[in-house]
Amino acid sequence: MAENNIPHRLYLHENEIPAKWYNLRAGMKEQPDPMLLPDGTLAREEHLYPVFCKELAHQELDATTEYVDIPKEVIDIYKVYRPAPLCRAYDLEEYLGTPAKIYYKFEGNNTSGSHKLNSAVAQAYYAKAEGLKGITTETGAGQWGTALSEAARYFGLDLVVYMVKVSAEQKPFRKIMMETFEAKVLASPSDTTNVGRAILESDPDNSGSLGTAISEAIEVAVTTEGYRYVLGSVLNQVLLHQSIIGLESELALKRLGEYPDVVIGCAGGGSNLGGLIAPFMRDKIAGKNDIRVVAVEPASCPSFTRGKYAYDFCDTGKTTPLARMYTLGSGFKPSANHAGGLRYHGMSPILSKLYHDGYMEAIAVEQSSVFEAAKLFARLETILPAPESSHAIKATIDEALKCKETGEAKTILFGLTGTGYFDLNAYDQYNKGTMTDHIPTDEDLEKSLADLPQIGI
Amino acid sequence: MAENNIPHRLYLHENEIPAKWYNLRAGMKEQPDPMLLPDGTLAREEHLYPVFCKELAHQELDATTEYVDIPKEVIDIYKVYRPAPLCRAYDLEEYLGTPAKIYYKFEGNNTSGSHKLNSAVAQAYYAKAEGLKGITTETGAGQWGTALSEAARYFGLDLVVYMVKVSAEQKPFRKIMMETFEAKVLASPSDTTNVGRAILESDPDNSGSLGTAISEAIEVAVTTEGYRYVLGSVLNQVLLHQSIIGLESELALKRLGEYPDVVIGCAGGGSNLGGLIAPFMRDKIAGKNDIRVVAVEPASCPSFTRGKYAYDFCDTGKTTPLARMYTLGSGFKPSANHAGGLRYHGMSPILSKLYHDGYMEAIAVEQSSVFEAAKLFARLETILPAPESSHAIKATIDEALKCKETGEAKTILFGLTGTGYFDLNAYDQYNKGTMTDHIPTDEDLEKSLADLPQIGI
Numbered sequence: 001m002a003e004n005n006i007p008h009r010l011y012l013h014e015n016e017i018p019a020k021w022y023n024l025r026a027g028m029k030e031q032p033d034p035m036l037l038p039d040g041t042l043a044r045e046e047h048l049y050p051v052f053c054k055e056l057a058h059q060e061l062d063a064t065t066e067y068v069d070i071p072k073e074v075i076d077i078y079k080v081y082r083p084a085p086l087c088r089a090y091d092l093e094e095y096l097g098t099p100a101k102i103y104y105k106f107e108g109n110n111t112s113g114s115h116k117l118n119s120a121v122a123q124a125y126y127a128k129a130e131g132l133k134g135i136t137t138e139t140g141a142g143q144w145g146t147a148l149s150e151a152a153r154y155f156g157l158d159l160v161v162y163m164v165k166v167s168a169e170q171k172p173f174r175k176i177m178m179e180t181f182e183a184k185v186l187a188s189p190s191d192t193t194n195v196g197r198a199i200l201e202s203d204p205d206n207s208g209s210l211g212t213a214i215s216e217a218i219e220v221a222v223t224t225e226g227y228r229y230v231l232g233s234v235l236n237q238v239l240l241h242q243s244i245i246g247l248e249s250e251l252a253l254k255r256l257g258e259y260p261d262v263v264i265g266c267a268g269g270g271s272n273l274g275g276l277i278a279p280f281m282r283d284k285i286a287g288k289n290d291i292r293v294v295a296v297e298p299a300s301c302p303s304f305t306r307g308k309y310a311y312d313f314c315d316t317g318k319t320t321p322l323a324r325m326y327t328l329g330s331g332f333k334p335s336a337n338h339a340g341g342l343r344y345h346g347m348s349p350i351l352s353k354l355y356h357d358g359y360m361e362a363i364a365v366e367q368s369s370v371f372e373a374a375k376l377f378a379r380l381e382t383i384l385p386a387p388e389s390s391h392a393i394k395a396t397i398d399e400a401l402k403c404k405e406t407g408e409a410k411t412i413l414f415g416l417t418g419t420g421y422f423d424l425n426a427y428d429q430y431n432k433g434t435m436t437d438h439i440p441t442d443e444d445l446e447k448s449l450a451d452l453p454q455i456g457i
Numbered sequence: 458m459a460e461n462n463i464p465h466r467l468y469l470h471e472n473e474i475p476a477k478w479y480n481l482r483a484g485m486k487e488q489p490d491p492m493l494l495p496d497g498t499l500a501r502e503e504h505l506y507p508v509f510c511k512e513l514a515h516q517e518l519d520a521t522t523e524y525v526d527i528p529k530e531v532i533d534i535y536k537v538y539r540p541a542p543l544c545r546a547y548d549l550e551e552y553l554g555t556p557a558k559i560y561y562k563f564e565g566n567n568t569s570g571s572h573k574l575n576s577a578v579a580q581a582y583y584a585k586a587e588g589l590k591g592i593t594t595e596t597g598a599g600q601w602g603t604a605l606s607e608a609a610r611y612f613g614l615d616l617v618v619y620m621v622k623v624s625a626e627q628k629p630f631r632k633i634m635m636e637t638f639e640a641k642v643l644a645s646p647s648d649t650t651n652v653g654r655a656i657l658e659s660d661p662d663n664s665g666s667l668g669t670a671i672s673e674a675i676e677v678a679v680t681t682e683g684y685r686y687v688l689g690s691v692l693n694q695v696l697l698h699q700s701i702i703g704l705e706s707e708l709a710l711k712r713l714g715e716y717p718d719v720v721i722g723c724a725g726g727g728s729n730l731g732g733l734i735a736p737f738m739r740d741k742i743a744g745k746n747d748i749r750v751v752a753v754e755p756a757s758c759p760s761f762t763r764g765k766y767a768y769d770f771c772d773t774g775k776t777t778p779l780a781r782m783y784t785l786g787s788g789f790k791p792s793a794n795h796a797g798g799l800r801y802h803g804m805s806p807i808l809s810k811l812y813h814d815g816y817m818e819a820i821a822v823e824q825s826s827v828f829e830a831a832k833l834f835a836r837l838e839t840i841l842p843a844p845e846s847s848h849a850i851k852a853t854i855d856e857a858l859k860c861k862e863t864g865e866a867k868t869i870l871f872g873l874t875g876t877g878y879f880d881l882n883a884y885d886q887y888n889k890g891t892m893t894d895h896i897p898t899d900e901d902l903e904k905s906l907a908d909l910p911q912i913g914i
Contacts, residue, residue, distance in 0.1 A: 007471040085468075117839070153836050173630075378638070380611075382574070424630040424637075427637045
């Protein structure tokens with residue numbers, strides 16, 4: 001069914017992997033509000049050194065360098081699993097009867113099963129290059145922890161992963177996967193940190209949250225000689241590394257003579273979305289295109305669509321600097337029936353600013369409709385998508401059906417961030433009809449937002 | 458580290474997918490002994506019609522057509538996930554310090570996670586084209602059942618899968634995966650067939666075997682209107698479809714100016730090995746090369762290395778025609794501690810004949826050494842290999858280390874048949890040091906071989 005010789009899956013040659021990441025901030029007309037220390041003063045690079053290795057602290061605050069060289073050692077690993085394919089969803093288009101052209105960038109073709117590896121190898125490389133002994137991190141659904149386990153093992157770094165307890169219990173195989181790459185995996189809250197012990201003391205059955213796991217991982221990093229902390233989303237440095245997704249997509253589309261009218265990505269902390277849209281948003285800000293950029297988030301964790309644009313902590317323990325972002329409050333936890341990732345209380349400060357300034361749209365979708373889209377996609381495209389990615393599939397299908405109504409032959413690009421091999425319990429619920437949706441009430445959100453720090457408001 | 462611009466992963470364009478499968482039998486100097494009915498008379502195409510759809514019955518017995526057109530509808534699906542990449546294991550070479558060049562054909566880049574989809578889509582297509590309502594099959598480790606679920610769903614066929622009970626219990630996620638593609642999955646032995654009920658009556662705790670599951674699936678197929686049976690390995694038709702692996706490998710290697718000195722593949726029923734070696738063995742038989750072909754089987758299920766070359770039933774219930782093959786006896790079951798697939802009692806008649814005539818070598822390896830190789834590979838190549846595939850990795854590493862000793866820069870090609878996402882319990886055992894090996898005693902094998910049918914001996 002391929003038309004104009006556009007293949008179902010286009011793989012660039014490894015020599016076409018971009019040599020530089022693109023720093024989305026550098027092209028923004030207005031900068032995101034700066035990171036602040038908890039006392040309200042400006043966070044500088046050196047303030048971050050206890051937490052991040054130096055090069056990553058630099059990248060975190062560097063708002064001016066447009067293109068950053070990707071180290072040769074990182075390119076060497078990218079070549080083992082990249083370029084990731086740009087796929088044309090011919091069968092989905094035909095099934096929907098839409099005039100739209102649907103492309104997706106598939107980032108699941110590596111063992112970690114998601115795009116997270118792109119930043120994991122970069123962060124592990126910089127840590128190793130600085131002579132560190134080990135790193136710590138948190139993981140929720142497990143994609144980031146798995147990716148970082150791979151990367152740390154590759155570079156010979158020790159790794160301690162704090163895994164949100166409810167995920168660790170629901171996803172034992174994620175834990176085994178990380179252990180297969182020699183990572184030490186601890187369920188969070190744990191009794192190995194002050195933060196964890198305090199939480200367990202007041203609430204022994206606490207099922208954990210990303211925010212708590214972050215607090216624990218940071219505590220260990222700053223108190224252990226030769227260790228630093230790394231994070232898989234939200235941060236500016238992560239969006240920088242993930243720009244490889246968008247840059248490859250841009251190049252592959254150009255090869256096909258295509259340019260997207262709409263770019264759609266799921267949004268949890270923003271790592272995939274920020275990476276996917278980077279070059280397209282660069283051109284939009286510069287007035288070179290008029291595309292639509294759509295963030296898709298879970299209705300059960302709706303930071304863009306129902307959160308507040310305010311300074312907040314990045315963790316539950318309130319130990320991190322403050323970022324101005326769309327947030328549900330650092331104590332927010334999505335309902336226990338929420339499947340997969342996209343469960344963070346905040347959102348990338350870069351994306352938050354772009355959304356606030358009207359460069360992006362955001363929608364929230366319920367998970368039962370997400371799994372319906374996921375199953376249709378699996379059947380037609382031979383890929384079982386991760387629940388996270390399936391948020392973008394759901395929105396893409398809706399967009400393509402609108403095109404069917406209007407007759408517009410739009411070119412849609414969405415990010416297929418990963419595979420769902422570790423989410424089969426959620427698929428099982430959906431298959432059996434026992435999956436439920438949960439939308440936080442206004443009261444829920446008022447409560448979690450009541451706790452925002454009184455800074456910069 | 459890529460030299461001569463040979464990429465880590467070479468993807469051909471979808472228009473380069475071979476238009477025809479290669480029928481390995483057609484080039485053989487001596488044919489495998491013919492399939493016989495249980496009474497010892499020759500099986501003809503029409504004898505197979507109650508079990509297989511007509512085109513597949515034809516392919517099963519066709520020893521003369523060298524190249525078989527791949528139907529357009531099958532090519533259309535191949536294009537969604539093929540060509541599969543030919544990979545160069547630079548990091549593994551460097552780690553081993555070998556002068557050998559190691560290539561592998563990676564067949565895990567589809568949701569089923571293995572090469573099995575290549576034959577599944579072909580068999581499902583022919584069944585649909587003949588107007589059938591549904592198909593039945595068996596699955597052990599679950600790769601075949603998953604692949605066929607995808608294929609059946611794609612073509613809109615009903616599917617009933619008999620899954621070896623011990624696997625169904627160890628791998629609940631495989632079952633969910635199949636159900637996500639709307640397959641009906643039953644643990645075998647079951648109470649839904651005469652064969653199953655008879656086994657359960659004499660042995661209520663019977664944990665199942667591939668042979669039993671085959672018997673059940675065939676019984677349902679031949680007694681249900683509009684149903685036929687399909688099988689994922691062993692059969693001649695399956696090797697025909699899987700030749701796509703070897704043909705793509707040959708083409709990709711040619712593009713790189715390479716030709717293998719050694720081709721290595723894991724061997725259970727022979728579907729991957731027979732497909733991988735097809736064009737290389739074609740040329741070897743024709744005297745155009747002098748390559749080594751190595752089958753790697755589990756020491757716990759050693760049909761090539763310790764089985765008997767004799768006529769045997771393909772199932773435990775003794776309902777199928779008889780094939781002359783290397784067999785451990787149709788009642789053989791590998792020890793319960795055996796992980797993954799490669800647990801069939803017999804071996805492809807085509808490969809059995811080639812082995813018998815000296816065209817191939819075979820070795821047996823123990824699973825703890827296989828998982829050691831698997832973990833090393835995962836660390837270096839960012840792919841978590843299936844246990845089955847890891848048998849070939851183990852043999853490849855040993856071959857590359859021999860090259861290190863001798864200084865020979867051999868070109869090795871092995872088949873990386875799939876991913877290990879559903880085998881993490883086995884990885885967990887290996888990680889924890891609780892994995893054990895099991896080699897059947899001579900007495901075990903004498904016992905299971907004592908039951909061979911007294912035909913053609």
